[in-house]
Amino acid sequence: MSFEIRDDCRYRESHEWAHPNGVVRVGITDFAQDELGDVVFVELPREGDTLSQGEEFGVIESIKAVSDLYAPVSGEVAAVNERLFDEPELVNESPFEDGWMLEIEPDDPDLDTLLSAGEYRDQTE
Amino acid sequence: MSQQDPVERASEDEEPLHFEQASWQTSEETYEPLLSEKGTSEVTVESPLPDDLTRDSVELPEVEEPELARHYTRLSEMNYGVESGPFPLGSCTMKYNPKFTEDLAARPDASVHPDRSEQASQGTLQVLHELQGYLADIGGMDAVTLQPPAGAAGEFTGILIAKAYHEANGDDRSEVIVPESAHGTNFASAAMAGYDVVSLPSDENGRVDTEALDAALSEETAALMLTNPNTLGLFERDIEEIADMVHDVGGLLYYDGANLNALLGRARPGDMGFDVMHYNVHKTFATPHGGGGPGAGPVGVVEELREFLPDPHIREEGDTYERYTPERTIGKVHGYDGNWLVLLKAHAYITRLGDSGLTDASAKAVLNANYLAEQIDYEIPFGPFHHEFVASAGEQDAADAAKRMLDFGVHPPTTKWPEIVPEALMTEPTEIESKRTLDQLAAAFDAAKSSSGETLADAPNRTAVGRIDQTEAARNPRLSWQALDE
Numbered sequence A: 001m002s003f004e005i006r007d008d009c010r011y012r013e014s015h016e017w018a019h020p021n022g023v024v025r026v027g028i029t030d031f032a033q034d035e036l037g038d039v040v041f042v043e044l045p046r047e048g049d050t051l052s053q054g055e056e057f058g059v060i061e062s063i064k065a066v067s068d069l070y071a072p073v074s075g076e077v078a079a080v081n082e083r084l085f086d087e088p089e090l091v092n093e094s095p096f097e098d099g100w101m102l103e104i105e106p107d108d109p110d111l112d113t114l115l116s117a118g119e120y121r122d123q124t125e
Numbered sequence B: 001m002s003q004q005d006p007v008e009r010a011s012e013d014e015e016p017l018h019f020e021q022a023s024w025q026t027s028e029e030t031y032e033p034l035l036s037e038k039g040t041s042e043v044t045v046e047s048p049l050p051d052d053l054t055r056d057s058v059e060l061p062e063v064e065e066p067e068l069a070r071h072y073t074r075l076s077e078m079n080y081g082v083e084s085g086p087f088p089l090g091s092c093t094m095k096y097n098p099k100f101t102e103d104l105a106a107r108p109d110a111s112v113h114p115d116r117s118e119q120a121s122q123g124t125l126q127v128l129h130e131l132q133g134y135l136a137d138i139g140g141m142d143a144v145t146l147q148p149p150a151g152a153a154g155e156f157t158g159i160l161i162a163k164a165y166h167e168a169n170g171d172d173r174s175e176v177i178v179p180e181s182a183h184g185t186n187f188a189s190a191a192m193a194g195y196d197v198v199s200l201p202s203d204e205n206g207r208v209d210t211e212a213l214d215a216a217l218s219e220e221t222a223a224l225m226l227t228n229p230n231t232l233g234l235f236e237r238d239i240e241e242i243a244d245m246v247h248d249v250g251g252l253l254y255y256d257g258a259n260l261n262a263l264l265g266r267a268r269p270g271d272m273g274f275d276v277m278h279y280n281v282h283k284t285f286a287t288p289h290g291g292g293g294p295g296a297g298p299v300g301v302v303e304e305l306r307e308f309l310p311d312p313h314i315r316e317e318g319d320t321y322e323r324y325t326p327e328r329t330i331g332k333v334h335g336y337d338g339n340w341l342v343l344l345k346a347h348a349y350i351t352r353l354g355d356s357g358l359t360d361a362s363a364k365a366v367l368n369a370n371y372l373a374e375q376i377d378y379e380i381p382f383g384p385f386h387h388e389f390v391a392s393a394g395e396q397d398a399a400d401a402a403k404r405m406l407d408f409g410v411h412p413p414t415t416k417w418p419e420i421v422p423e424a425l426m427t428e429p430t431e432i433e434s435k436r437t438l439d440q441l442a443a444a445f446d447a448a449k450s451s452s453g454e455t456l457a458d459a460p461n462r463t464a465v466g467r468i469d470q471t472e473a474a475r476n477p478r479l480s481w482q483a484l485d486e
Helices: A030-036 A117-124 B006-011 B065-078 B099-106 B119-139 B151-168 B184-192 B210-216 B239-248 B303-308 B340-375 B398-406 B435-449 B453-458 B470-475 B481-485
Strands: A016-021 A023-028 A039-043 A056-062 A066-070 A075-080 A102-106 B023-026 B059-062 B143-145 B175-179 B196-200 B221-226 B252-257 B276-279 B299-301 B313-317 B320-324 B389-392 B424-427
Touching (some): A023 A030, A023 A075, A039 B470, B099 B340, B119 B276, B119 B313, B119 B320, B119 B340, B143 B303, B151 B184, B151 B252, B151 B276, B151 B299, B151 B303, B175 B184, B184 B196, B196 B210, B210 B239, B221 B239, B239 B252, B299 B303, B340 B424, B340 B435, B398 B453
Parallel strands (some): B175 B221, B221 B252, B252 B276
Antiparallel strands (some): A016 A023, A039 A056, B023 B059, B143 B299, B313 B320, B389 B424
16 A cells, blocks of 8 residues: 655654644654554644654544654644544544644754655655 | 334344433322321421522433333343353453352351451451462462552552662662563553653564563663563563573562463462562452452562561461551552452462362463364464463454454454564463363354455444444544433
8 A cells, every 4th residue: 555655744753744834734644644543532732832853742542552743843833733633533534734733833944854755655665 | 312113123233221211200200108108297398508509300210110120131131241151352361250259258247347356357367368378379479468459450569569679778770671562551550650661572482582681671670570471371481591680680570460370380480580479360260350340469579578568468476367567568559458358259269279279270271272272273473372372363354353253152352462463363261161162262263264354344243232433432422321312
């Protein structure tokens, strides 16, 4: 099976994507949502919280497993996708669009420490 | 309330909640006291509450007694338990409990008020003291507390004892090592006691990887938690070497008693070098499972740890039994003497079986697992095993295979764990089952193995309740009967 991997995003080994566009939008990958199965609950930080790269920023629960979510960049949480609280299925249905989780105002806009799309693709194959 | 057509109701394989069958009436309408109870004069009770906080009647659901009795009987018929058929959950160990233990615990003189004086509780204390001794003998330990109310509580108590021991030695250690195949409670017990949990990988044979252990051990190691045989049913052959390695860095070796039923009368954790252990009396002996009510998870320790045992401990002084507070106790972990009636059942089981009976039980637990494994078509990657084995459902989804087994009148094994085996079917028939029952189980395994993907995805079909929509149940839980109307 092949999973969507977007070239305009950077990735963490723990399957979060980061999309730079002024702020950095964060979610989990198509591969990750497929591994997890039906997502039933997402716990996210609050707007204004500060995160360090690699820090746990939330929890995602599926019918199979409970997993921690890790911040791909350091910065302040500028927005949280509150739709996920009532519609966690968006993470399954649209991991790169409606299923986004956070927008982070990054301390450092340079995302070079993260995996490129190609590197992430290698990891999942 | 929606009133359903009774014919339609009968065609559905489900039992309504008894609220749904109820008529809603005020208490006044349904209860008219006998004239003789009313007495001669009417009594008017003035409520001290203002009128807007009181009501004249309470609407309660009313069901006729025969309907209610039949409702609960139907529900019980839809249920499946250890008295319905085999229940081969590996690791969880569900088994039939012989009735003589229940009979004993149901005797009126077994219900002793825990506040009775020691002098008036000598019989109770004697039974508990004897059980402490039996368990110490069985585990090769020097002292046993009966206080913890379940196996997991026993683990937690054991780790607290280990922590108290290190602290008393002025030794501030921060880590507990747990094999990745260990019961989830091991990780939780260590973390709750304030330790960092170090996860230890298995080697290619499913046993402790001694090289990885060597790398994980340090001056920070407070304890290594192990179960032997492990969750794959494999005996840890290097246990003496492992014990030496842990002791060399000043750590303690903790025995998770979950799988002691494989060793009863044959090998003792104390002789292998373990320092502290818990006993799952429901697995190893025969008492109700703690998850559904009061349980018991006694803890055994070597001499050096005795003074840290929970308060109170029971000892014999002269010809009387008494409770005392161990010198450097970790404190209370339960009220009074632990769950006395559960402990009484364990005592009854041990004394009824005796040494030879307990040894026979472990032989049968291992024989039954190996016989069943021989009969089934699923691959079993690791062995030789003892009291349980982990088969792989292979290309099938283990959860689907388990659902399919329900159609053949048996409870399925534990699924998808441990993760070392892909699509795991973790199976423990226990010593309690006959060859005939094992053959029935094997037939259910093989029927699931030969089922098509379509059949599996749709299973079960012959049970009172079909496939549950887990996702919907988690995303939109209906936690009140009123939500059923929504």
